[in-house]
Amino acid sequence: MIEPEDKLKNILDRCLGLFYQYGIRSLSMDDIAQRLGISKKTLYHFFSNKDDLVRQVIGYLSQRHREKYDAIISGPGNAIDKLLNASMMACDEMRYYNPVMTFDLQKYHADIVEGHLKTEKAYFREKIRENLIQGIEEGLYRPELNVELVATLYVSNLAELHRLDEVLAQTITFRDIFQVMFENYIRGISTTKGISYYENEIGKIMNKN
Numbered sequence: 233m234i235e236p237e238d239k240l241k242n243i244l245d246r247c248l249g250l251f252y253q254y255g256i257r258s259l260s261m262d263d264i265a266q267r268l269g270i271s272k273k274t275l276y277h278f279f280s281n282k283d284d285l286v287r288q289v290i291g292y293l294s295q296r297h298r299e300k301y302d303a304i305i306s307g308p309g310n311a312i313d314k315l316l317n318a319s320m321m322a323c324d325e326m327r328y329y330n331p332v333m334t335f336d337l338q339k340y341h342a343d344i345v346e347g348h349l350k351t352e353k354a355y356f357r358e359k360i361r362e363n364l365i366q367g368i369e370e371g372l373y374r375p376e377l378n379v380e381l382v383a384t385l386y387v388s389n390l391a392e393l394h395r396l397d398e399v400l401a402q403t404i405t406f407r408d409i410f411q412v413m414f415e416n417y418i419r420g421i422s423t424t425k426g427i428s429y430y431e432n433e434i435g436k437i438m439n440k441n
Contacts, residue, residue: 240278243268244292247285255332256286257340287344290337294352297325305359311367312418312430316437319414349391357387364421372426386417 246268250259259267261282265275279285304317337345360383367373390413418430 241292243270243275243278244289247289248293251286251289251333252330255330256336261285283341283344286337286341290344290348294348298355301359305363310370310372310429311363312372312422312426312433314366315363315414315418316430316433319411320437323411353387353391356390357383360386367421367426371423372429373421374423377421382421389413 247264250264250267261272261275264285265272268275275285279288300321301318304321305314307314307317309317361379364373364377364379364382368375368377368379419427422430
């Protein structure tokens with residue numbers, strides 16, 4: 233027997249797939265129920281309305297990202313290893329992003345986006361701060377860095393990426409922008425030792441692809 237929590241997670245995961253594919257505004261609750269192959273009664277058992285559904289889907293997406301990121305930063309490797317692995321994870325997730333979904337969120341669910349971004353920024357700012365401290369202790373990042381400021385600026389730039397993608401979607405992808413920003417970030421904070429290590433590791437990654 234499927235537990236209610238597992239059923240909710242399955243619905244959230246499938247709804248996220250629909251949002252990635254079609255955006256949010258174009259899908260009514262009727263459409264969602266039909267595409268998921270469930271009754272409206274079942275859908276409304278878990279969600280009071282579409283806003284509630286969107287809020288829970290975005291919360292589910294956020295939790296999924298955090299679990300993956302936590303697994304990376306608690307695993308083996310130095311600060312650059314962890315940042316590289318996290319960035320590759322983020323790039324992999326970006327394959328699914330649809331600019332229409334981002335636009336719909338910002339225009340029709342601004343309150344959800346605002347709350348989501350506030351929570352996400354606080355979480356990732358702390359994780360970037362921890363990564364900076366680790367990298368400095370390992371001699372990979374420059375010791376004179378203002379850790380709090382660097383972490384805050386990096387996370388703020390990340391939060392702006394979707395906006396940039398909407399403007400440049402015709403010629404430059406979200407992933408392209410992220411990779412350039414990440415490379416500049418690593419080179420800007422690293423010591424000579426750190427840059428040498430990064431170039432060696434990124435070379436291995438590029439040769440595999």
